[in-house]
Every structure is written in C-alpha cells, then in structure tokens.
Amino acid sequence: MEDDAPVIYGLEFQARALTAQTAETDAIRFLVGTQSLKFDNQIHIIDFDDENNIINKNVLLHQAGEIWHIGASPADKAVLTTCYNKTSDSRVVSCAAVWRMPCDWETGSHESPDDSAHNPQTLELLCHLDDSTHGNAACVLWEPMGDGKRVISLADNHALLWDLQESSTQATVSSTATLEGKGQLKFTSGKWSPHHNCGQLATANDTAIRGWDLRTMSQIYCIENAHGQLVRDLDFNPNRQYYLASCGDDCKVKFWDVRNVQEPVKTLEEHSHWVWSVRYNHSHDQLVLTASSDSRLILSNMVSISSEPFGHLVDDEELSEGEDSHQEDKSKEPLKDSVVSTYEEHEDSVYAAEWSSADPWLFASLSYDGRLVINRVPRALKYRILL
Amino acid sequence: MEGEVDGLVPEDPGRRRRVHGMLKLYYGLNNEGKDPEQSESLDPCDINGPHFDPEVYLNKLRRERSLAELMDEETCMVKQIRSLDSDMQTLVYENYNKFISATDTIRKMKNDFKKMEDEMDCLSANMAAITDFSARISGTLQDQHAQITKLSGVHTLLRKLQFLFELPARLNKCLELQAYAQAVSSHRRARCVLQQYSHLPSFKGIQDDCHAIMDKLAQELRQKFRDGGSSAKDLSECVELLLQLDEPAEELCDKFLSHARSRLESDLQSLEAEIRPYSSTSSVKDASARRQSTAAAGSPSDTSPKMSSLPSPNTDILEFIDRGCNEFVSSLCLVITSYQELFINHAQTGELASKNIPQMANGKLHAFVDDLAVRYFSIVERRIQEEKGVGDNSLLVRALDRFHRRLQAVAKLLPGSAVPNQGTEIVIRAATERVKQYLSALQSFYMDSLTDVRQALATPRLSVGASVTGGGTHLGGPVSSRDAPTSLPELLSSLSASILNQIKSVLASVHLFTAKDITFSNKPYFKGEFCSQGVRESLVVSFIRFVCHSSRQFCESGGDKGGSTPPALLLLLSRLCLDYETSTISYILTLTDEQFLVQHHSPVTPVTTLCAEAREAAQKLLNHYVKVQGLIISQMLRKSVETRDWVNTIEPRNVRAVMKRVVEDTTSIDVQVGLLYEEGVRKAHSSDSSKRTFSVYSSSRQQARYAASYTPRYCNNLILYIVLLINVCILFTCSAPMDTNLLSNIHKLFSERIDIFSSVEFNKVSVMTGIIKISLKTFLECVRLRTFGRYGLQQIQVDCHYLQMYLWRFVSDENLVHFLLDEIVGSSAHRCLDPAPMEQSVIEVICERG
Structure with missing residues (x-):
C-alpha cells in the first residue's frame, strides 16, 4: 500500500498563518495568510482535489497588513478573522478584524483561473475587533461549533469576548479577563475549549498555561512552568474534555489532564527545535500533528491517552463469529504510542499545521518560506484505526 | 637261561634285592602282599620263581635245546650256583657278629628285669596299705561334713533374710x-x-x-x-534413677524437656532483655544515652543514627552472640547430650528399647530443639538487624562466624536437625542485608560527594561561572582560565578517586564474609551466589547503575525547572560517566571478580551493558549541558531582541553589549569544556575566516524581487535547481554581489539539514558547536517575529558581524555559523520596512572599535 506523495504548493511570500475552512465540510480547503512588509498581503484559498491530487488556488487581497494569525468562522464559510500588523508613522500595531470573502471568488476562479491570480479580489471588511486600550492582538478564536456569533481575541494581557451582531458587521465586547501579575505579561496563544458547553478557554503566556471560565471570566486552573521555555501553542482533545496538548520552546509536546496540573500525562520529545503548533485530529484524537522550527512535521499516534485506547470497543459486539478470532489477534497487540511519520518536505521553519475539516485523514503544513505541503495519514495506519 | 644272563649283568642294587628276596623266600618271610613278580613266578620253568619244577624245567630244556645249548646252559648254571654259594657264605659272615651281640644283650636284660620285678611287688604292697587307711578315715568324717554343708546354707539364707528385714x-x-x-x-x-x-x-x-x-x-x-x-x-x-524405678519414659522426657526449657528460656529472656531496651524504647534509651554522652563527648549533635558514631547503649554484637553461644547454645548442647544419654543411648541397650522409646524420645527432642532454636534465631536476627552501621564489618562477621560455628556443635549432636541450616540461612540473610546496607551507604556517599562538588562549584573562587558573571574584563577569558584549572579536573579526579576508594573499602569489608577462616565461607552459597549475585550484581553493578541513573535524573529534573543543577556539575558528571565507560567499570568489575573469584553460574550483567549505560548517561548529561548552556545564551539573545523597539532605533554606533556578553560567555564555556574534554576535529578554516564579508543584501531591489519570485516555485524542483545552478555559475564567474536569499537557498539545497538540539560528541568542538547552534537559531527565530526599521537592520548586521568575528573559532564547521548568521541578517532584511543595509566597511570599523 503505497502512500500518496505529498502535494506541495509555493506561495510568493513568507507565511505563518494557516487554517482549515472550518465551516466547509465537503471540499478540502485551507486558508493561508502571507507576511510581507513591502507588498500587499494575500489570503490564499487552497482547494485540494483529493481524487486528482491537484491544488486549485484563489487569491484574495488583504491590504491591511501582514497576517500573523487567521481563523475561519465555524458557521459561515465566507467569514474569517485575521490578526495583522499595521505600520503607521514608524509604529507597528497589531490589529484584529473580521472579514468576508467576496461571494463570487469561487465562480471567478473556475472560469478563468489565470485572471484571479492577476487581478485578485479584495476581502470585505466586516468589523474591527480593536480596542485601543487593550493593546496588540495576538490571536482571535472562534467559538467552536458555535453559530459564528462569538469570538475571543487575545491582546497583550487581556482576553476579550466579543459578540458579533448584524451579520458580523458590529462587534461589542461583552466581557473581558485580564491577566494580572508582575512584569509585562502577554498572551502568546489560546484555545477555546469545545467542551463544557464552550464555556472554557485556555491561554498560554510565557511558560504557563491558564484555564478560564468564560461565564465569570475568572481563572480556573493554572499550569505554572508547563514548559521549560515559552509555550507556543495549545489544543484541546476533541473527545476527552479534560485533555489538553501543549508545545513550546523546550522542544517538547506535553499532554495534560487539567484536573491534575502537577505532572503532564505524557511528554513527547521528538523535535530538535521549538515546537510551534500542535493539533489533535478532529475525529481520531490519537493522531497528533506537531510542527517545529527544525523544519519538520511529525505525526504521532498517541493511543494510550486517546479516547479509544483499545480500538473500537463498540464494534466488537457487532462482529460476526467468524471475525472474532481476527479481532482477538489484533487486541493482543494493541497499538503503542509512537511516531507515525516524520515529514521532511519543508526547508524552513514550520510554523503552522492544520487538519482538514472535510477529510480527517488529510492535513496541511506551512513553512516560513511560503511552502504549503498537503499530506495524508499513511494508509496502513488509517485502516488499522478504521477496521 | 637268557634271564640268568640278563640277571648277572645288572649292578649291585638289582642283584642285592634279588638276593635279599631269595633269602626272604628261604625264611618264609614272603609277604603275600604286593609282589609284582609273583604272577610271573607262577611259571614252573622260572628258575627263580617259587613254583620252580626242576623236572618240567629239565624236560623243557631237553625238548627245546640242542646239545650245544644244553652244554652252555649247564656251564652257565654251574657258574651261577657257584656264585650263589659264595654270596651265601658272605652273608653268613656278615651277620654272625650281630647274632652274637644280640644274644648277649638279651641275656643282660633277663637279669635286670628280675630285680625290677621285686621292687614292683614291694610298691603294690604299700599302696594297698594306704588305701586301707584312707578308707577308714573317710568313714569316720562322713557325718560331720554333711552337717557343715547344711549349716553354711542356713547362714546364707539368714544373711539374705537379714538384708530383707533391714531393707526398710x-x-x-x-x-x-x-x-x-x-x-x-x-x-x-x-x-x-x-x-x-x-x-x-x-x-x-x-x-x-x-x-x-x-x-x-x-x-x-x-x-x-x-x-x-x-x-x-x-x-x-535423677532421671536415671526414676527410669530405674519404672517411671513412664514419655512423661519423664516431657518433664525433663520442660524443665530444660524453663532454664533455656531464662537464658533466652536474658538475651532478649539485652535487645529490648534498645529496640522498643530506643528513643528513651537514646535520650538517656545522649544525656550521658553529652557530658562526656560534649556535642549532642554527634548522635547520628549510625551505630559507629553512637556510644552504643548495648553490648556490641560480638559480645551478644558470645553470650548467646555460651549460655544458650552450650546449655542446649548439654541438654541434648544428657537427654540422648538418658533416653536414647541408654534405652537402646536396656529393656526400654522394645517400647520404641528411642524414637519417641528423639522426636520429642527434635521438636524441643526446633522450638527453642526458632526463638533463639528470632532474637539473634533482631539483634543482627539492629546492626545498621557499616563502620566495622569485621565485628559482625566474627559474630556471625561464632554463631555459625557453635551451631555446628548442635548439628553434630543432632544429625537430622534443621537447626544448623536455619542458622546458615540467618547468616545468609545477614550477609545480604549487609550488602544492601553497603549499597545504600555507597549511594549516600555518592550523593554526599556530589553535594560537596556542588558546593565547591558554588564557591566563587572555584566557579567558572562566577568569574564570568563578575567578568568585566574583555572576553572574561583570563580570569576564568586562571582559576578554573585548579577546580574542575581536580574536582573530577578527587571525586572519582574517592568513589573508587569507597568501593574498594566496601569490597574489602564484604570480602570478610568469604575469608578462609570463617566457617560459613565454604558453604555453597558463600562460594557461589553470594559472590556473583550478592556482591557483584546487587552491590557493584547496582551502584554503577545508580550512578548512571542519578546522572540521568539530573537531566530530567533540571530540564524543566531550568538549571537547578549547575551546568559545570553536568559537565563534570558527564566526564565521570565517560571515564566509567572507558575504564573504571571494567576495572571495578575485574577487581570484584578477582577478589571474590566469582564463578558465573547464573547469568550476570556483562561489562558491555554497563558501559553502554554509562555512555548513554554521559551522552545525556553532555547533551543536557549543551542544552542548558545554549538556553542561557538564548535567553540573553531573546530578551535583547524582544525588548527593543527595532523600528525606531538609532543608527548603530556600537556592537550591543549583549553580543559582547554572548561572546564572553561562549569563551568561558569553551574554557570550561576544554578542561574536561579534548579539542576534537574541525574542518579546515579558510584563511580569512574572520574577515569574511557578508554578501548580504547589498542588493538592489530587482535582485530581491528576482529571488522572491523564484523561491516559491519549489514544486518544480528540477527547474529551480537548474536556475540556481546557472545563477551560481554566473555569480561566481562575474563575482557579482550575491543575494543572501538565493545563497541560503542554495545552501539549504546542497547541505544537510541542521538539527539544532541534537546529540553531541564527546569533544569540545562538538559541544561548542551545539551551544552556538542553539543560540543562533534562537536569535533567528526571534528576529523573524519582529519588524525592523532601517537602523534596526543595520544594528543586526553589526551584531552579526561581531558574532561572526568571534564565534567561528569555536565550531567544527565555520560555514554553519556563517549560514545561520546569514539567515539572521537575511530574515531581518525581510522583516525590514526600509531595507537599506550598512556598508560592509562601516560595519567592520564599528566591530573592530568595539
């Protein structure tokens, strides 16, 4: 069973921001935001044709500035948020905004793909998520599985919960939380928990991970010194509500049970430089993707701490007698935690990696030099998980 | 006639016999017995035969012979007759004298016998007289004799009766x-x-x-x-008498044993009393002991848990065992001997044997001995367990030896008993326990010496790090290099020497267990398992494992919390582990094997496994060291990049202070590592390494654009390679200024990927390369997160050039430094709002001035 070769796509600019189009569940589609100080920045819409292994791209202009973070609405395909840097009067300011893609970008690309490259359309600004008193925005988080009405932005040491109204053209701050403490504290990253009725948020600042209750906007847990160095990214296990993955500059990926914050449940140390991104697969949470500035992408199979540590237990009962022996053979040698595969297609630091929202066996990664690589989970593993 | 002729020819013996035989014939003395010739001589023609008939003979001759022959026969006959006659005459003469003397003798004898006959007659007359007298005497004494016999019988009976009457x-x-x-x-x-x-x-x-x-x-x-x-x-x-009085033996056995038990138990109790005050109320006793000892010793703090330093409230173990042996074991032996004497040996000879008494008695004795022995052993074991201190092993060994030796006596007395085996087991347990104690003592010694090393490192005089933090001097080199040599290698050698000494002394102590003069040393356990499993595996191997393990723990615990272990200690330990791998482990194990003559019956840990473990530990420690040092420098660089407003900075006039710090620190790390590790190999330097100019971004916009438009098209790798190769050719031939981006891309394509936090080799250059790699990569990543103004970029250029000037000498491959610094400058140019690079000559001037 030979695995398909990775598909590589090159952007003209350097890029850090990558997201799957969350609301899109049919087509495999990723959004990439570029970073350029000299030219107009772009948002590339990458469509992947799984059957033919072909990439289709569409480019939208994002003239406000270089994009540091991008987030797609879970409800509306056309709506997205970006965090971008704006330079004015030799000052660099980080802002956040909600945008809408022009409605005909898709049709345009189909008719004349060349034209779209030459005359890209521009994003339509819906509203700014800016509050000058709250400093520079680091990232914007959509309410997972929500109706696209609530976002959280992390700006310096504040977490702001916004309500989007009137089809997202107006944003009002409904509540805020502030990180108090010595020195200049700054959120680096965050994640909105899909559990507890979307009532929790986890943030990272310096070496600590904090959990927040969104109803009261108060801290509910804190993992001090979660990593030896800076914490770069977080992700919630989509199926186990207390499980959280984090990664950081100590080259490690750690898995936490937030009910016991003293010790990580598991630690991976496979990368040889800082780990910038960690992502659980949306459906099979044993698959974990990590991206690092050692130019590598690593797919790990963390069976022991997944929601299906012994494979599909439910399915066993449905199996006919004849297949029982086969099933037993497999249960005798359960999968162990292991690195599934290391992807070396990148030549520069990989800052972002994302699973596709449409195909759970497909993921994209983005390195600083603008190279986007689309890969699949090896077939052998895929069938082991499925069967 | 032929026979006659023949008869004459033979010599004397034949002839004489014949003559003799004829004489015999003549005198009728012929014994009819066994004469073989008799049958032949029946022939009447045999002239020598007894039945010779002259008529027949003559007739026969006349019939058979001729005249001449008859004539010859006659002459021959005449001749024979003549000779026979002469023979007869000779015989008569010869025997005549004998006849005469025989006749004389007979006559003389006749006279003598007559005289003797007279005397004999006289004697017989006397004898008759004597017989007569004697008959008369016995007749008179007959009555009295009967009376006397009767009287003596009565007397005996009376004596017996008297005895009986007097008996009560x-x-x-x-x-x-x-x-x-x-x-x-x-x-x-x-x-x-x-x-x-x-x-x-x-x-x-x-x-x-x-x-x-x-x-x-x-x-x-x-x-x-x-x-x-x-x-x-x-x-x-007493028992013997009672047995004779037909007391039931079983009851007596029981009584005897219970009696003996009470006495032995009192012995046991007195033994127990000696431990009890220490074990149960030890704290009280300690306190009192301390109170007493404070007066004497003065310092209350020296009552450490170790027995060796504690003024023991008890008798020491040897004395204790001695008492146990002398009191309990010897009286036990006495009881056994007397019991056996009474009930077993005695009974076997006597009438008791029939009742199976020996077996019964033996069974009881065994139960009794076992029971008491168990109690005795438990007491001894408790006492041995108190023997915690590892100070003097010989005392314990001697005590155990005595204990064991005395039990042999019991073994001899009571052949089937399990007691000696149990005793041996106690000895074995004590020995293994002791080995465990030595292991923990070794471990704590190791940890203590590590603490000492840590303290020595912390004192500023010795610490390399301290000289750097205080170092305002240029490069910090002179200060550290003067102080450091006295510290690290010396600390290392003293540490390893003291550990080795400790191991040796422990081995010597343990060796006492197998000394020749110790009775239990020739037990199979002490010959085999104790040496291989006990000493080699659970003492020496465990200790080495512990060293490796604790070293690894330094890496794990220190990693997250950031430098809880001083880096110098990591470096030192790594060297220690490496030394262990190369020589010390095999030395220690050889020493052990030699001392204990270990025969490997059971599989033992091979040297190679341990060496691999040690090497792994050394590797981990060194990697961790690189990581820690790298992170310290990274931290400085990161702070310096993050806290500055790079957009609104002034035109660079100097190299930033933090870069000087970085170089200083790197230099001192270099010195530190150089103290313990060899130089290592590096690639040949180009002659003008420090002078190398940045081809950086000198750059027209077109070129940047040109490069940027090509970079993304990696998908068509082949085309890109060709384009790049063409570019390279053009650039090299024309020696035109080259775009960094392009350069770095070429570099990436044709060089191997750089692993930042990778394993290092055991040499200085590799270590330094690792540290510098980590630092510069951090610098690069930080730069990419910032936005720069024109002067910001220029400042980075200056800083990078400065680093370039000093760092190349530390690494194995200077191209690595060049590449990373190029990346930094390139990235900052990318992140620059107004990329106007500084002139190379200006940069050089600034750097040289700084």
Missing part, C-alpha cells in the same frame, strides 16, 4: 542421707525376692514397707526433678 530401715537411712542411687540399687536387688515370697505375711509386710519407702523416694526424686534447682548433672542422675 536401710532405705530410710539412704533417704535421709539422700543416697538415692544406693537406695534404688538395694531395692532393685530385693524386689524380685519380695515379689516371689509375697504370699508370706512377713515378707508381704517388708514389701509393703519397701514400697512405701520407695514411693516416698520416687516422690522425693520427682520433687527434686520438678524443682529444678539442681544442676544438669544432678538432674540427669
């Missing part, structure tokens, strides 16, 4: 005098008689009296037996 009184007297043995033997003598004549009233009375007295005696004996105040010898005597 005598027994009483014996009882009074406590001469029990005599009483019993007297009674035994009388018993049968009394029994026999008990139908007579008088004897019955005596018997009853005797019985009463004997009962009393038995009572008294039993009393004495029960009281137990007497010595073992008395006791055994």
Whole structure:
C-alpha cells in the first residue's frame, strides 16, 4: 500500500498563518495568510482535489497588513478573522478584524483561473475587533461549533469576548479577563475549549498555561512552568474534555489532564527545535500533528491517552463469529504510542499545521518560506484505526 | 637261561634285592602282599620263581635245546650256583657278629628285669596299705561334713533374710542421707525376692514397707526433678534413677524437656532483655544515652543514627552472640547430650528399647530443639538487624562466624536437625542485608560527594561561572582560565578517586564474609551466589547503575525547572560517566571478580551493558549541558531582541553589549569544556575566516524581487535547481554581489539539514558547536517575529558581524555559523520596512572599535 506523495504548493511570500475552512465540510480547503512588509498581503484559498491530487488556488487581497494569525468562522464559510500588523508613522500595531470573502471568488476562479491570480479580489471588511486600550492582538478564536456569533481575541494581557451582531458587521465586547501579575505579561496563544458547553478557554503566556471560565471570566486552573521555555501553542482533545496538548520552546509536546496540573500525562520529545503548533485530529484524537522550527512535521499516534485506547470497543459486539478470532489477534497487540511519520518536505521553519475539516485523514503544513505541503495519514495506519 | 644272563649283568642294587628276596623266600618271610613278580613266578620253568619244577624245567630244556645249548646252559648254571654259594657264605659272615651281640644283650636284660620285678611287688604292697587307711578315715568324717554343708546354707539364707528385714530401715537411712542411687540399687536387688515370697505375711509386710519407702523416694526424686534447682548433672542422675524405678519414659522426657526449657528460656529472656531496651524504647534509651554522652563527648549533635558514631547503649554484637553461644547454645548442647544419654543411648541397650522409646524420645527432642532454636534465631536476627552501621564489618562477621560455628556443635549432636541450616540461612540473610546496607551507604556517599562538588562549584573562587558573571574584563577569558584549572579536573579526579576508594573499602569489608577462616565461607552459597549475585550484581553493578541513573535524573529534573543543577556539575558528571565507560567499570568489575573469584553460574550483567549505560548517561548529561548552556545564551539573545523597539532605533554606533556578553560567555564555556574534554576535529578554516564579508543584501531591489519570485516555485524542483545552478555559475564567474536569499537557498539545497538540539560528541568542538547552534537559531527565530526599521537592520548586521568575528573559532564547521548568521541578517532584511543595509566597511570599523 503505497502512500500518496505529498502535494506541495509555493506561495510568493513568507507565511505563518494557516487554517482549515472550518465551516466547509465537503471540499478540502485551507486558508493561508502571507507576511510581507513591502507588498500587499494575500489570503490564499487552497482547494485540494483529493481524487486528482491537484491544488486549485484563489487569491484574495488583504491590504491591511501582514497576517500573523487567521481563523475561519465555524458557521459561515465566507467569514474569517485575521490578526495583522499595521505600520503607521514608524509604529507597528497589531490589529484584529473580521472579514468576508467576496461571494463570487469561487465562480471567478473556475472560469478563468489565470485572471484571479492577476487581478485578485479584495476581502470585505466586516468589523474591527480593536480596542485601543487593550493593546496588540495576538490571536482571535472562534467559538467552536458555535453559530459564528462569538469570538475571543487575545491582546497583550487581556482576553476579550466579543459578540458579533448584524451579520458580523458590529462587534461589542461583552466581557473581558485580564491577566494580572508582575512584569509585562502577554498572551502568546489560546484555545477555546469545545467542551463544557464552550464555556472554557485556555491561554498560554510565557511558560504557563491558564484555564478560564468564560461565564465569570475568572481563572480556573493554572499550569505554572508547563514548559521549560515559552509555550507556543495549545489544543484541546476533541473527545476527552479534560485533555489538553501543549508545545513550546523546550522542544517538547506535553499532554495534560487539567484536573491534575502537577505532572503532564505524557511528554513527547521528538523535535530538535521549538515546537510551534500542535493539533489533535478532529475525529481520531490519537493522531497528533506537531510542527517545529527544525523544519519538520511529525505525526504521532498517541493511543494510550486517546479516547479509544483499545480500538473500537463498540464494534466488537457487532462482529460476526467468524471475525472474532481476527479481532482477538489484533487486541493482543494493541497499538503503542509512537511516531507515525516524520515529514521532511519543508526547508524552513514550520510554523503552522492544520487538519482538514472535510477529510480527517488529510492535513496541511506551512513553512516560513511560503511552502504549503498537503499530506495524508499513511494508509496502513488509517485502516488499522478504521477496521 | 637268557634271564640268568640278563640277571648277572645288572649292578649291585638289582642283584642285592634279588638276593635279599631269595633269602626272604628261604625264611618264609614272603609277604603275600604286593609282589609284582609273583604272577610271573607262577611259571614252573622260572628258575627263580617259587613254583620252580626242576623236572618240567629239565624236560623243557631237553625238548627245546640242542646239545650245544644244553652244554652252555649247564656251564652257565654251574657258574651261577657257584656264585650263589659264595654270596651265601658272605652273608653268613656278615651277620654272625650281630647274632652274637644280640644274644648277649638279651641275656643282660633277663637279669635286670628280675630285680625290677621285686621292687614292683614291694610298691603294690604299700599302696594297698594306704588305701586301707584312707578308707577308714573317710568313714569316720562322713557325718560331720554333711552337717557343715547344711549349716553354711542356713547362714546364707539368714544373711539374705537379714538384708530383707533391714531393707526398710536401710532405705530410710539412704533417704535421709539422700543416697538415692544406693537406695534404688538395694531395692532393685530385693524386689524380685519380695515379689516371689509375697504370699508370706512377713515378707508381704517388708514389701509393703519397701514400697512405701520407695514411693516416698520416687516422690522425693520427682520433687527434686520438678524443682529444678539442681544442676544438669544432678538432674540427669535423677532421671536415671526414676527410669530405674519404672517411671513412664514419655512423661519423664516431657518433664525433663520442660524443665530444660524453663532454664533455656531464662537464658533466652536474658538475651532478649539485652535487645529490648534498645529496640522498643530506643528513643528513651537514646535520650538517656545522649544525656550521658553529652557530658562526656560534649556535642549532642554527634548522635547520628549510625551505630559507629553512637556510644552504643548495648553490648556490641560480638559480645551478644558470645553470650548467646555460651549460655544458650552450650546449655542446649548439654541438654541434648544428657537427654540422648538418658533416653536414647541408654534405652537402646536396656529393656526400654522394645517400647520404641528411642524414637519417641528423639522426636520429642527434635521438636524441643526446633522450638527453642526458632526463638533463639528470632532474637539473634533482631539483634543482627539492629546492626545498621557499616563502620566495622569485621565485628559482625566474627559474630556471625561464632554463631555459625557453635551451631555446628548442635548439628553434630543432632544429625537430622534443621537447626544448623536455619542458622546458615540467618547468616545468609545477614550477609545480604549487609550488602544492601553497603549499597545504600555507597549511594549516600555518592550523593554526599556530589553535594560537596556542588558546593565547591558554588564557591566563587572555584566557579567558572562566577568569574564570568563578575567578568568585566574583555572576553572574561583570563580570569576564568586562571582559576578554573585548579577546580574542575581536580574536582573530577578527587571525586572519582574517592568513589573508587569507597568501593574498594566496601569490597574489602564484604570480602570478610568469604575469608578462609570463617566457617560459613565454604558453604555453597558463600562460594557461589553470594559472590556473583550478592556482591557483584546487587552491590557493584547496582551502584554503577545508580550512578548512571542519578546522572540521568539530573537531566530530567533540571530540564524543566531550568538549571537547578549547575551546568559545570553536568559537565563534570558527564566526564565521570565517560571515564566509567572507558575504564573504571571494567576495572571495578575485574577487581570484584578477582577478589571474590566469582564463578558465573547464573547469568550476570556483562561489562558491555554497563558501559553502554554509562555512555548513554554521559551522552545525556553532555547533551543536557549543551542544552542548558545554549538556553542561557538564548535567553540573553531573546530578551535583547524582544525588548527593543527595532523600528525606531538609532543608527548603530556600537556592537550591543549583549553580543559582547554572548561572546564572553561562549569563551568561558569553551574554557570550561576544554578542561574536561579534548579539542576534537574541525574542518579546515579558510584563511580569512574572520574577515569574511557578508554578501548580504547589498542588493538592489530587482535582485530581491528576482529571488522572491523564484523561491516559491519549489514544486518544480528540477527547474529551480537548474536556475540556481546557472545563477551560481554566473555569480561566481562575474563575482557579482550575491543575494543572501538565493545563497541560503542554495545552501539549504546542497547541505544537510541542521538539527539544532541534537546529540553531541564527546569533544569540545562538538559541544561548542551545539551551544552556538542553539543560540543562533534562537536569535533567528526571534528576529523573524519582529519588524525592523532601517537602523534596526543595520544594528543586526553589526551584531552579526561581531558574532561572526568571534564565534567561528569555536565550531567544527565555520560555514554553519556563517549560514545561520546569514539567515539572521537575511530574515531581518525581510522583516525590514526600509531595507537599506550598512556598508560592509562601516560595519567592520564599528566591530573592530568595539
């Protein structure tokens, strides 16, 4: 069973921001935001044709500035948020905004793909998520599985919960939380928990991970010194509500049970430089993707701490007698935690990696030099998980 | 006639015999017995035969022979007759004298016999007279003799009767005098008689009296037996008497044993009393001991848990075991011997043997000994367990030896007993326990010496790090290099030497267990398993494992919390582990094997495994060291990049101070590592390494654009390679300024990927390369997160050039530094709002001035 070769796509600019189009569940589609100080920045819409292994791209202009973070609405395909840097009067300011893609970008690309490259359309600004008193925005988080009405932005040491109204053209701050403490504290990253009725948020600042209750906007847990160095990214296990993955500059990926914050449940140390991104697969949470500035992408199979540590237990009962022996053979040698595969297609630091929202066996990664690589989970593993 | 001729020819013997035979014939002395010639001589023609008939012979001759022959025959016959005649004459002459003398002798004898006959007659007359007298005397004495015989019989009977009548009184007297043995033997003598004549009233009375007295005696004996105040010898005597009195043996056995038990138990209790105050109320005792000792020793702090330093409140173990042996074991032996004497050996000969008493008695004895031995062992074991201190092993070994030796006596006395084996097991347990204690002592010694090293490193005089933090001097080199050599290598050598010494002394102590003069050392356990499993595996190998393991723990615990272990210690430990791998482990194990003559019956950990472990530990430590040092420098660089407003910075006039710090720190790390590790190999330097100019971004916009438009098209790798190769050719031939981006891309394509936090080799250059890699990569990542103004970029250019000038010398491949610095400058140019690079000459001037 030979695995398909990775598909590589090159952007003209350097890029850090990558997201799957969350609301899109049919087509495999990723959004990439570029970073350029000299030219107009772009948002590339990458469509992947799984059957033919072909990439289709569409480019939208994002003239406000270089994009540091991008987030797609879970409800509306056309709506997205970006965090971008704006330079004015030799000052660099980080802002956040909600945008809408022009409605005909898709049709345009189909008719004349060349034209779209030459005359890209521009994003339509819906509203700014800016509050000058709250400093520079680091990232914007959509309410997972929500109706696209609530976002959280992390700006310096504040977490702001916004309500989007009137089809997202107006944003009002409904509540805020502030990180108090010595020195200049700054959120680096965050994640909105899909559990507890979307009532929790986890943030990272310096070496600590904090959990927040969104109803009261108060801290509910804190993992001090979660990593030896800076914490770069977080992700919630989509199926186990207390499980959280984090990664950081100590080259490690750690898995936490937030009910016991003293010790990580598991630690991976496979990368040889800082780990910038960690992502659980949306459906099979044993698959974990990590991206690092050692130019590598690593797919790990963390069976022991997944929601299906012994494979599909439910399915066993449905199996006919004849297949029982086969099933037993497999249960005798359960999968162990292991690195599934290391992807070396990148030549520069990989800052972002994302699973596709449409195909759970497909993921994209983005390195600083603008190279986007689309890969699949090896077939052998895929069938082991499925069967 | 032929026969005659033949007969003449033979010599004397034949002839004489024939003559002799003929004489015999003549005198009729012929014995009809066995004459072989008789059958032949039946022939009447045989002239020499007895049945010779001359007529027949003559007729025969006349018939058969011719005249001439007859004539010859006749002459021959005449001749023979003549010779026979002469023979006869000779014989007559020869024997004549003999006949004469024989006749004389016979005549003389005749005279002598006549005389003798007279004397004989006289003698017989006398004898008849004597017989007569004697008959008369015996006749007169007959009556008196019968009377005397009767009288003597009566006398004996009377004596016996008297003994019987006196018996009660005598027994009483014996009882009074406590001469029990005599009483019993007297009674035994009388018993049968009394029994026999008990139908007579008088004897019955005596018997009853005797019985009463004997009962009393038995009572008294039993009393004495029960009281137990007497010595073992008395006791055994007692038992012997009681046995003779037909007491039931089983009961006696029980009594004897229970009595012995009470005495042995008192021994045991006194032994136990010696431990108890220490073990149960040790704190109280300690306190009091301390109170006493404070007066004497002065310092209350020296009452450490170790026995060695504690003024022991107890007798020491040797004394204790001695007491145990002398009191308990020896009295146990005594009991066993006397018991065996009484109930087993005695019974086997006597009438008791039939009742299976020896077996019964033996069983009881075994149960008894086992029971007591268990208690004794438990006490001894408790005492041994208190022996925690590892100070003086010889005392313990001697104590155990004595313990073991004394039990051999029991083994000899009681061949089937399990006691000696249990004793051996106790010794074995004590030995393994001791080995464990030594292991933990070694471990704590190791940890203590690490703490010492840590302290030594922390004192500023010795610390390399301290000289750097205080170092305002240029490069910090002189200060550290002067102080450091006295510290690290010396610390290392003293540490490893002290550990080795400790191991050796421990081995020597443990070796006592297998000394030749120790009785238990030739047990199979001490010959085999103790050496291989006990000493080699659970002591030496475990310790080495512990060293490796604790080293690894330094990496794990120190990693997250950031430098809880001083980096110098990591470096030192790594070197220690490496030394262990190269030589020390095999040395220690060889030493152990030699000392203990380990015979590897069971599989043991091979040296290679341990070496691999040590090497792994050394590798981990060194990697961790690189990481920690790298992070320290990274931290400085990161802070310097993050906290500055790069957009609104002023034109660079100097190299930033933090870069000087970085170089200083790197230099001092270089010195530090150089103290413990060899230089290592590096790639050849180009002659003008420090002078190398950045081709950086000198750059027209077109070129940047040109490069940027090509970079993304990696998908068509082949085309890109070709384009790049063409570019390279053009650039090299024209020596035109080259775009960094392009350069770095070429570099990436044609060089191997750089692993930042990767394993390092055991040499200085590799370590330094690792540290510098980590630092510069951090610098790069930080730069990419910032936005720069024109002067910001220029400042980075200056800083990078400065780093370039100093860092190349530390690494194995200077291209690595060049590449990373190029990346930094390139990235900052990318992140620059107004990329106007500084002139190379200006940069050089600034750097050289700084």
